[in-house]
Amino acid sequence: MTNKRAVIAGGGVAGTVAALALERAGWQPRVYEAYAENESEKGAWLTVAVNGLAALRELGEDPAEILAAGFPTPRLTMSNAKGRRLAVVPLGGPTPDGTVTTTIKRSDLYAALRRAAEKRGIPIEHGKRLTGFTEEPGGVTVSFQDGTHETGDLLVGADGLRSRTRELLNPGGPKPRYLGLLNAGGFTDRPVDVPLDRAPGMMHMAFGRRAFFGWGVAPDGRVWWFANPPRKWPVEPGEFTPEQWRAHLIELFEGDDLPAAAIIRATDEALGPWNTDDLPRVPVWHSERVVLAGDAAHAVSPSSGQGASMAIEDAVALGRSGSLAEYERRRRARVERVVAYGKRNGSSKTAGPIGSAIRDAMFPLVMKMLYRKGDPQAWIFEGREP
Template identity: 30%
Template sequence: MTVTSALIIGGGIGGLTAGIALRQKGIAVDIIERDPTWSVYGVGIIQQMNVVRAMNDLGVLENYLSHSYGFDSTTLFVGPAGVQEAKFDTPKLAGPNNPSNAGIRRPDLQKVLGEGAKANGCNVRLGLTVTNMDDDGAGVDVTFSDGTTGRYDIVVGADGVFSSTRQAILPDAPKPNYTGQWVWRYNLPRPAEVDGIHIFAGPFNGGFVPMQEDLMYVFLLSEEPDSKPIPVEGSAAAMVARAKMPPPQFAAILDQITDDAGVVARPLETIFLEGDWSKGRIVLIGDAVHASTPQLAQGAGMAIEDGLVLADELAKAATPEEAFAAYRTRRMPRVAHVAKNSIRIGDMQMGKIEPFNVGELTGQTIGLMVQPI
């Protein structure tokens, strides 16, 4: 391994995971985050069996599970009557004594990964962006927005779907695409019967995800004409209005969605780079290269796995370029499956394509995710 230092641009899920993984390989890591308060956007997140395995590999599983609600089962309800069509458990990839899946508040996930990054020796700097990068072939000279500079063996762009790092190194790469859907999320008390994820499909699409003993988040998908921001004022009523033909289980909770400030709604915007994921000593991970919609609940999981694989390849390769090529090759089958099929499900929900068997696709996805990364 020739890499001894790395700069990670972006202090979110992917960047923090990559930081922990790189430190485990003995690489010095600086992480910069543009948000000076390191605030977290979102309500909760479901993380499937491959993510629980990754948390174990990162050495943060105990802390992670102490902040989350672990479960094994997924229950599918279909149609306006909310008829249970299927209930199944998924494999336990982090050992028989740990859950298969977990729901966790996004702020708690950020806390767990942030603590893990710092405990492993990552240097985290907030309120910073990159104003210039000069890759001279032997290293990358970086100038930051506060006027300071640094030199690194590699730079990792983990700065999301609207990545400035991607724009800097791959200006001709595809731009993010709005799919036509929004996802709406809201926290509510968890009923005892929601002891795993509950999915509601057709014509209403939404679900319940447990996050703590006394907390779950609910979500629903809607079609919207554009991706313009929705005002906070009136957003609770707007979310309720989007619940068209809800099954009785979801209809029963709609009167609890009352706090505008508690609604988190965002447009679904995707990007997938079929071509290069790197240039020279600068590489992209996570949503910067393969942002997906939430239909397969694997977007964050793919970013987390990216960091582990990148660190593994850097430890084995003779050069960064060789490591980046091997990283892309290993990651492509999994991330392509998630990115492309998540969009397919959304297109079917919007009537853009003919219906297909989502259950069969879900089985294929689980089969792929249980494989080693």
């Protein structure tokens, strides 16, 4: 697969790293992002695990340079609503060069990946939302909402959870699945008025009585945080004003022996709410000249901590594969296992009072048993197939 043109729909992590991988394999990629440049970097923060960092290096990129605006987070603590620590677990071992799992603002990651693409001469156009495509013997023609068209030898549909490319490849196919959790996040704007564990490299997560909470302290002292309130039905756009949403989150954590409420009070803007979704098995990943990547093919819950890393792994596999069928064989089993893993992790955040009591009692024992013979998550962090 060399010296051919690739049209990439989507300029997020999946689309940009796919462009890097295909350029490395000899293709001429061009990225088309649906949103305007200043609208495509919305969101809070994410974690790129060691398997994603290793994949970045395979693309010819230096993870330390791409993730320079982030900070290392190789360990994770789990606590209950009373503040009792239940476990400390590693987020994968370091890569051979010493790189560890890293937390970074979504906007900073996007910007770094785009700089990497620009250095290689890969064009990125904004305001280009894919509406359709037509496959022909000599190539594929892609249609955009603004009335323009582009032709290429390959279309990579990296257009996210609600992918139009996926819909066209899978008429009547699976839709995103709501997982019963909302998502919020933010960054503190002033000091938090309660004591915080500021140990470097540590992320903290806690099962509050009414919602799940996570936070980490950045090198500049600001606290980066997220919250997962359980809710049976999805949130609708405009359902909360920003003030109502922030107040609702504070109320959820009042009474917990956690810094959650104080952290949110120290934050002027609580981002969200967003629905937490994943994507069940997608029957068709590719046709002769069209292929899916990232969330368009296999959206994983944020509870997996693997969304960005799976997208980067996809890119490596796509660039290495001699055919689209080979790419699917390399990726499908692994990513579907990660989707299931993320769903299980999210389910543990919605336990009721009885379930929470059982979890708090059993969690330390279960974790000791699981880690007795090594890291049970090693298959994820080491990039292994099931």
